[in-house]
Amino acid sequence: MINLILFGPPGSGKGTQALKLTERYGLLHISTGDLFRYELGNNTPLGVLARSYMEKGQLVPDEVTVGMLRNKVEANPDVNGYIFDGFPRTIPQAEALDALLTERNDSITKLIMLDVTEDEIVNRILERGKNSGRADDNDPAIIRNRFEVYLKETSPVYDFYAQSGKSVKVHGIGGIEEIFEKLCAEIDAVA
């Protein structure tokens, strides 16, 4: 099993790269943002709850997010591994993920961070907002808030996995293919 955490600020290219990585390595891509947007699109109770946080650029509470993630993992046991995208976003989420994998005699293989500056992020997300239809992609104040939340609550997750030597950074500005090859080199080094 290869279990990757694709890490980095909002708009750092996780979704784009995760898709390419699933093709090359046959892993299941689990994006908590996509899962929430699916629920939201279907107006489920979970979607209605998530919307109130997402629209403000805040995190959905950990219990809700962890429960949803667990369901997705347990519904897909027979895979070569997972690419977690947008999860874990807090230390309690990281602890819950480790516990979930340990139950299955498994663990995180590596956390790879796409390293991108805040100014680049804001530009990219505003650009994406023109077509994505995402309310949280159109307002500079909300985007800044997402970045703040990332610095405060999410970036400690990098250090959490660094303690066991699993965290690495890849420069996240450049061509999609160029960045993809750097990610593959990191994965091939441990797979």
Ligand code: ADP
């Ligand atoms: P981004 O492009 O900003 O990385 P995502 O698509 O991953 O965004 O997530 C969009 C929103 O969904 C987040 O701003 C947050 O409100 C919610 N969300 C996604 N993943 C999580 C998570 N692991 N924990 C809490 N909230 C989450």
